[in-house]
Amino acid sequence: MVAPLADPGGIPFGHFTLGKRLARGGMAEVFLARQRGPEGFDRRVAVKRILPHLADAADFVRMFLDEARLAARLSHPNIVHIYELGNVAGDYFIAMEYVDGIHAGQLVKLAETEAVPPELVARIGADAAGALAHAHRLTDADGRPVQLVHRDVSPQNV
Numbered sequence: 001m002v003a004p005l006a007d008p009g010g011i012p013f014g015h016f017t018l019g020k021r022l023a024r025g026g027m028a029e030v031f032l033a034r035q036r037g038p039e040g041f042d043r044r045v046a047v048k049r050i051l052p053h054l055a056d057a058a059d060f061v062r063m064f065l066d067e068a069r070l071a072a073r074l075s076h077p078n079i080v081h082i083y084e085l086g087n088v089a090g091d092y093f094i095a096m097e098y099v100d101g102i103h104a105g106q107l108v109k110l111a112e113t114e115a116v117p118p119e120l121v122a123r124i125g126a127d128a129a130g131a132l133a134h135a136h137r138l139t140d141a142d143g144r145p146v147q148l149v150h151r152d153v154s155p156q157n158v
Contacts, residue, residue, distance in 0.1 A: 017033060049092070078128065105155030
């Protein structure tokens with residue numbers, strides 16, 4: 001039997017408890033969260049929530065919802081899995097797989113003081129390129145290309 005996750009404290013948000021804020025961008029913020037469900041269901045997830053001051057801006061909400069719908073259709077080992085799109089008290093959110101580790105921006109900073117094996121750099125680049133290629137090949141239900149463009153390929157997102 002697996003022991004339940006340690007209680008992180010945090011802010012109740014629907015059936016999630018929001019813990020540490022992991023990132024904040026122009027449209028949303030991402031929290032490490034705990035998702036609870038029936039019969040002891042308990043897992044760590046990342047919850048991306050539209051910023052409160054944009055919650056009433058129809059264009060931002062539409063972009064956020066479009067992102068969630070498209071991301072949920074992607075299934076690739078190097079793309080985080082989307083678990084849920086929801087709304088808690090007027091706040092839209094995306095619950096997604098939490099990937100524990102460092103992002104490429106942190107690796108670049110580490111490379112200032114320590115050598116990073118070229119094989120690791122090549123593997124990261126190949127994995128990121130594979131994920132982007134998968135996204136670029138996404139088609140709609142009729143097989144037509146969606147022409148998805150990531151728009152935020154950055155070290156923090158790899």
